[in-house]
Amino acid sequence: MARQQVLEKTKVSDRMFLFQPCVGSNKYPGLITSATEFFKKLGIELVTSDDQTCCGGFLTFTNVAQPTSTMPAVARNIAVAEEMGLDILTLCNGCHTFLTEFSHFMNDRPPVKNVVNVILSMIGREYKGSQDIYHSLEIIYKLKEKIRKNVTRSLSGMRFATHYGCHYLNGFKKTALDDPHMPTIMEELIEAMGGEIAEYGENRTCCGTGLTQIIINKETLSLPHTKMKLDNLNAAEPDAVVVVCPYCLAQIDRMQQKLNYRGSGEYKVPVIHLVQLVGLALGVDVVKLGFDAHAISFKNFLKKFESVQAKAEVVDG
Amino acid sequence: MHETNKEWLPGFDKKFAELTHQMVKDLEKCLQCGKCTGQCPAAKLSSYNPREIIRDLRMGNVDKVISSHELWLCFFCSGCYAVCPRDINFPFAVSMLRYAALAQGYGWEEVKEIKDPYAQDYYDTGLSVNVNERNLGVRKEIAKNSGTDGRIETVRRKMGLPPKRKISQRAMSEIRFIADATGMTDLFKEIDKKVAKEKSWNYGSPADLVEVRKGPNQKFIDVEDEEKERIS
Ligand code: SF4
Ligand code: SF4
Numbered sequence: 001m002a003r004q005q006v007l008e009k010t011k012v013s014d015r016m017f018l019f020q021p022c023v024g025s026n027k028y029p030g031l032i033t034s035a036t037e038f039f040k041k042l043g044i045e046l047v048t049s050d051d052q053t054c055c056g057g058f059l060t061f062t063n064v065a066q067p068t069s070t071m072p073a074v075a076r077n078i079a080v081a082e083e084m085g086l087d088i089l090t091l092c093n094g095c096h097t098f099l100t101e102f103s104h105f106m107n108d109r110p111p112v113k114n115v116v117n118v119i120l121s122m123i124g125r126e127y128k129g130s131q132d133i134y135h136s137l138e139i140i141y142k143l144k145e146k147i148r149k150n151v152t153r154s155l156s157g158m159r160f161a162t163h164y165g166c167h168y169l170n171g172f173k174k175t176a177l178d179d180p181h182m183p184t185i186m187e188e189l190i191e192a193m194g195g196e197i198a199e200y201g202e203n204r205t206c207c208g209t210g211l212t213q214i215i216i217n218k219e220t221l222s223l224p225h226t227k228m229k230l231d232n233l234n235a236a237e238p239d240a241v242v243v244v245c246p247y248c249l250a251q252i253d254r255m256q257q258k259l260n261y262r263g264s265g266e267y268k269v270p271v272i273h274l275v276q277l278v279g280l281a282l283g284v285d286v287v288k289l290g291f292d293a294h295a296i297s298f299k300n301f302l303k304k305f306e307s308v309q310a311k312a313e314v315v316d317g
Numbered sequence: 318m319h320e321t322n323k324e325w326l327p328g329f330d331k332k333f334a335e336l337t338h339q340m341v342k343d344l345e346k347c348l349q350c351g352k353c354t355g356q357c358p359a360a361k362l363s364s365y366n367p368r369e370i371i372r373d374l375r376m377g378n379v380d381k382v383i384s385s386h387e388l389w390l391c392f393f394c395s396g397c398y399a400v401c402p403r404d405i406n407f408p409f410a411v412s413m414l415r416y417a418a419l420a421q422g423y424g425w426e427e428v429k430e431i432k433d434p435y436a437q438d439y440y441d442t443g444l445s446v447n448v449n450e451r452n453l454g455v456r457k458e459i460a461k462n463s464g465t466d467g468r469i470e471t472v473r474r475k476m477g478l479p480p481k482r483k484i485s486q487r488a489m490s491e492i493r494f495i496a497d498a499t500g501m502t503d504l505f506k507e508i509d510k511k512v513a514k515e516k517s518w519n520y521g522s523p524a525d526l527v528e529v530r531k532g533p534n535q536k537f538i539d540v541e542d543e544e545k546e547r548i549s
Contacts, residue, residue, distance in 0.1 A: 022446035025482045029473045050485040053443035053492050059501075061393060063415045063428055064436040064508070069501035073492060119498060123491045170395035180399040206358050210392030213359075215435075216427045217390060225358050225392075254455055261454050292463035292472045295455045299462070 006177045010142045011132060017081035018046035019099070021092035022054050024246035024273070030290015031091050031246060034279035035136065041282050042146055046089065051080045057098020062212050071112070072119040074102040075127035079120060087132040089139055091275060093167035093245035096135045100172070103129055135168050136275060137244050138177050141185050148192040152283035155195030157308035158301075160277075161238035161269075162186040162197070163252065165245040166206050180204070186242060186274065193281040198238035202229045207248040214251065226255040230267055239301055240270045242277055249273055257295040270294065270301045280305075340410045346403040347371045353397030353407060365390040367397050367407050383418045389427045429512035432505060440496060440505065443484035448473075 024031035036046045056073035059065040090096040106113040107129045169180040178185045208226030256267035276289045291298040351368045359365040365387045391411045418424045439445040450456045460467030470480035496502045
């Protein structure tokens with residue numbers, strides 16, 4: 001699908017269901033608060049629910065639970081948003097993939113949907129397939145011009161590398177907002193907020209989490225892969241790297257700590273989720289951005305950012 | 318030792334007939350062009366080769382694939398699907414083949430690594446990622462950066478959030494009902510039975526933990542304390 005078609009289909013509502021990711025709440029709580037705060041500034045209310053659990057898809061594709069078990073678990077989470085009549089906004093490539101793939105699977109196969117609903121009826125819920133599921137990148141891109149107008153702290157003078165991760169673009173090569181090989185949507189967004197782009201060759205390679213590889217083949221596959229990516233990234237000398245998935249965030253942030261700890265180099269690129277970056281540019285309180293939970297310090301980043309802001313003020317004044 | 322017990326995931330092929338047929342039809346379309354392998358992160362670092370796996374499957378060497386170590390090296394990055402001229406969703410095939418491997422007694426060790434702690438956390442707390450930071454090196458960095466004790470609970474409080482994300486009682490009983498009714502819980506038990514093993518720590522190998530323990534931040538790294546906290 002061409003980008004224009006995807007954008008036309010993307011509906012921004014003034015109330016949306018914020019699907020909370022596990023890593024993006026219990027490891028990096030800043031994702032939830034940043035998103036909630038900056039969407040509020042744009043007139044959009046993000047609603048959460050304590051009835052929403054882990055999406056559940058992770059368990060299927062790591063083979064610890066069969067699809068027959070996780071399909072109803074995923075459908076239950078979607079039903080929670082459906083009961084509120086809200087479209088779903090995801091912050092994680094994983095949640096987005098599992099919710100989207102499973103709902104397509106059920107919507108295309110009425111017998112499967114019926115079986116799932118037999119189970120859900122026993123807990124007083126029903127999966128209808130009535131609401132849209134969006135990746136935050138889609139909604140944020142759709143709001144690009146509005147964001148541009150609402151920037152209160154320009155990112156000018158700051159250089160950002162991007163990392164799109166695997167599952168949004170690769171897995172949805174026919175329906176995603178951008179081309180999986182040479183995407184530019186994040187770059188356009190960063191430039192709309194005044195930032196500059198640090199290009200690097202390994203942009204489109206996996207962060208190294210590899211779904212289970214960080215757990216089952218950490219030393220032989222995951223870590224060497226991440227190191228290769230980081231070495232390439234570092235050569236571009238970005239002030240930060242921007243991601244759209246909490247798993248990528250955790251991998252790139254935490255593996256730097258590990259490599260440093262093992263004396264395998266000096267890695268210190270802060271990793272920032274797109275919702276934190278937009279929050280920063282739209283003036284969300286820095287404490288709410290949640291940089292405190294990151295392993296790689298934002299101290300130098302914020303120092304540079306503030307000095308750039310101070311200079312801009314002098315020019316403006 | 319590989320198990321040959323075929324009792325588990327019984328009738329795999331029948332239950333997932335539609336999916337497996339689709340997978341076979343998909344793999345038949347393969348041109349053997351090798352674009353998938355050319356960009357594959359696992360292939361770059363190991364003997365893994367998605368094109369070759371597809372060739373083996375088409376030649377009927379199913380057992381070879383199912384019993385192979387390579388089957389457990391895929392990153393699920395879908396990069397192969399993105400470049401494939403025939404739109405073959407190979408990671409999806411890998412996922413199905415892994416279930417087939419489990420049905421033949423292979424791969425239980427790998428699955429156990431995921432079950433503990435992630436899947437167990439899902440069953441116990443509703444989330445597959447625990448708020449408790451198990452990598453003590455990371456906790457030390459967070460402590461330094463945030464001026465706190467380095468615990469995510471503390472950072473969350475500082476941000477005006479409850480110490481960990483709340484999951485309602487209703488949600489907990491619902492997901493447990495689904496897990497019990499659909500065989501998820503039984504599969505978890507079977508994994509535990511087949512692979513009796515000490516709990517693995519997520520980020521951080523034992524070597525990392527031991528070394529941190531010698532460091533200046535002694536007080537952060539009482540593993541027993543962590544253990545108590547996890548259970549409570
Ligand atoms: S890229 Fe597609 S067609 Fe080419 S070898 Fe790989 S699976 Fe086959
Ligand atoms: S999904 Fe698996 S086979 Fe495909 S490119 Fe990624 S690691 Fe290789």
